[in-house]
Amino acid sequence: MNDRLVTIVGSAAVAYLLYKIVFRASSQLAAIPTIGYSNPILSYIDAVRFLRKDKDRLAEGYAKHKGGFFKIALWDRWLVLASGSAAEEMRRLPDDTMSFMDFITDFLATKYIFAKEITENQYHLHLIPVKLTKNLAALFSDVREEVLLGFQQLVPDKGDEWAVLPAMETIRTIVCRASNRIFVGHPLCRDIEWQNLNMQFAMENQVAQQRAILIPNFLKPILAPLLLNVNKAVKDASRDLGPIVEERRRQYDQYGIDYPDKPNDFVTWMMDVAEGPNRQVEDLVTRVLNLNFAGSYISFSSSFSYFNTMTHALYSLAANPELWLQPLREEVERVVAEDGWTKVAMTKMHKVDSFIKESSRINSLSGISLMRLALKDHTFSDGTLIPKGTSLAAPAIATHEDEANYDDPLSFNPWRFSDVRGSEGEIAKHQFVNTNPGFLTFGHGKHACPGRFFAANELKLMLAHLVVNYDVQLENSSHIRPPNVYFAANCLANPTAKVCFRKRQNDVGAFHDDN
Incomplete structure (x- = not known):
């Protein structure tokens, strides 16, 4: 078998394997709304777009499915986004169900790059x-x-x-x-x-x-x-x-x-x-x-x-x-x-x-926060099934630009958090280091x-x-x-x-x- 044939056969095998993996993941998450193409092949068009237009994609999904779930195509996986009450429910799940560190080592491939x-x-x-x-x-x-x-x-x-x-x-x-x-x-x-x-x-x-x-x-x-x-x-x-x-x-x-x-x-x-x-x-x-x-x-x-x-x-x-x-x-x-x-x-x-x-x-x-990797199948209170191996996150930028969370959210107001401080409790509440569902x-x-x-x-x-x-x-x-x-x-x-x-x-x- 010559080198050209080996290359063709090898490429075809990789493409077939990739298709099978993506198709399986797509079918498991079919019930979750998609921003862009749902087709496992056409979704790669959205994966390419996401590299430069992720902010727009996340904002679109947040606006359409606020308080629930939606998914977007990445180059190597589907990413499921949870916002509002869904994100809070996800965040509270135990680590043996939804793992933060497993998401990091998997998503960024650090488990392969570092010892x-x-x-x-x-x-x-x-x-x-x-x-x-x-x-x-x-x-x-x-x-x-x-x-x-x-x-x-x-x-x-x-x-x-x-x-x-x-x-x-x-x-x-x-x-x-x-x-x-x-x-x-x-x-x-x-x-x-x-x-x-x-x-x-x-x-x-x-x-x-x-x-x-x-x-x-x-x-x-x-x-x-x-x-x-x-x-x-x-x-x-x-x-x-x-x-x-x-x-x-x-x-x-x-x-x-x-x-x-x-x-x-x-x-x-x-x-x-x-x-x-x-x-x-x-x-x-x-x-x-x-x-x-x-x-x-x-x-x-x-x-x-x-x-x-x-x-x-x-x-x-x-x-x-x-x-x-x-x-x-x-x-x-x-x-x-x-x-x-x-x-x-x-x-x-x-x-x-x-x-x-x-x-x-x-x-x-980062446009995303509250990252998690599902370590087991889990059904959320709204009936959404998240299969084991699914990557999830919350859309951070979209959350920060939500009018329900901030007045005139697209404007830079440097005293936004100092002007609202009053009592000692309010001072602590609005400090930079303090987190809440609207500041991720x-x-x-x-x-x-x-x-x-x-x-x-x-x-x-x-x-x-x-x-x-x-x-x-x-x-x-x-x-x-x-x-x-x-x-x-x-x-x-x-x-x-x-x-x-x-x-x-x-x-x-x-x-x-x-x-």
């Missing part, structure tokens, strides 16, 4: 609420120091002239540096090579996720491992982090777990609890790389999620600085005068919190992002520092916000737009953030 030890034992993610959140106050001054130095080094002081900088690249570097102050400590967090390695891995991981959804499920075990060279990234990162881990291990061996001057960072927290193979340098390094890119679907503790969210907020601020800058400045200066640059002060910056939350609401990092940036319920407290703290610190130290505007004093970039379920801040910075010119009552 089994990482995907099946994610103890480092459990340390986020146990260690990271509880150490936010103790580590606040460390993170602030990196934010301060990051802005000083990346934003040149040109007097009354503007410095035109690539927004995402600038924010990404500051976020990477500040986050790694907690992840790996000082001085490695300031190492340019370390920063570049982590930022490069984050971007490559994002591309790998986008490509993973294009691979049919039965081919993922073969092709998914080729999407990301994890071994090379771990090898490169081990050159920097490995000696630090080995030195700390020597301190453990000599003095015990509470050795003198023990660093308080994520590497230490992992070493305190890791056992067996998880104590190896390569394992620890891989987990740090994952912290720098946990992915917008998985955790808001990742640097990738931070810099996207902060860049979104920066674009909104720079598009209308004459409206938003002064109210933010006044709040930051008042609060810092009372409480200093502390974590306590961050909780009192209600306008800063509201600005970031509103930016996150209207520029959701962090998910909702027991699987809500564990890193959201760290995220909110760092983002508010960065915005507060920015507004009291710099004037900002878009190029050519434009008021047109750089358009978002959509790919499948991802909503990314514009990667190429520039923002103009200059040291604050209004010195009347100016607040100098230099200590």
Whole structure:
């Protein structure tokens, strides 16, 4: 049999197998309304469209089937969307029925890309609420120091002239540096090579996720491992982090777990609890790389999620600085005068919190939330049968644009959440970190992002520092916000737009953030 015939036969076999898989899935979900084509073959037209028009598809389904279920075609599966009461019912189901982590490892193919030890034992993610959140106050001054130095080094002081900088690249570097102050400590967090390695891995991981959804499920075990060279990234990162881990291990061996001057960072927290193979340098390094890119679907503790969210907020601020800058400045200066640059002060910056939350609401990092994989057949209260193996989610952007949830939902209102605060209970209710069925940036319920407290703290610190130290505007004093970039379920801040910075010119009552 010649090569051409082998190719033809092989392609036909793959096409037939793919058809059988898709046809079976289509017949099992036939009772659920479809946005687009229901035919298993024609549905691939919609799968292609979804890569660029997912926001529109999800909005259409939400409008037509609010409170119930609908499905859309992806390249490798049908995705069932639940909204309103149906989403709440889905969210409350036990993990052995509807699994969040199984959706992640399956949908993003991480179970094939990363080592089994990482995907099946994610103890480092459990340390986020146990260690990271509880150490936010103790580590606040460390993170602030990196934010301060990051802005000083990346934003040149040109007097009354503007410095035109690539927004995402600038924010990404500051976020990477500040986050790694907690992840790996000082001085490695300031190492340019370390920063570049982590930022490069984050971007490559994002591309790998986008490509993973294009691979049919039965081919993922073969092709998914080729999407990301994890071994090379771990090898490169081990050159920097490995000696630090080995030195700390020597301190453990000599003095015990509470050795003198023990660093308080994520590497230490992992070493305190890791056992067996998880104590190896390569394992620890891989987990740090994952912290720098946990992915917008998985955790808001990742640097990738931070810099996207902060860049979104920066674009909104720079598009209308004459409206938003002064109210933010006044709040930051008042609060810092009372409480200093502390974590306590961050909780009192209600306008800063509201600005970031509103930016996150209207520029959701992902079009979907509350992701679940059905581990068994389940019938919902409205009679909808979800077969085992079905992928489900809630349409986040459509939820955020629902007039039933928000007044004038398509408009950016930075004080939307600070204006409604009254009593202490209302203040807590509308904070950025608090989730509800109408605000799904962090998910909702027991699987809500564990890193959201760290995220909110760092983002508010960065915005507060920015507004009291710099004037900002878009190029050519434009008021047109750089358009978002959509790919499948991802909503990314514009990667190429520039923002103009200059040291604050209004010195009347100016607040100098230099200590």
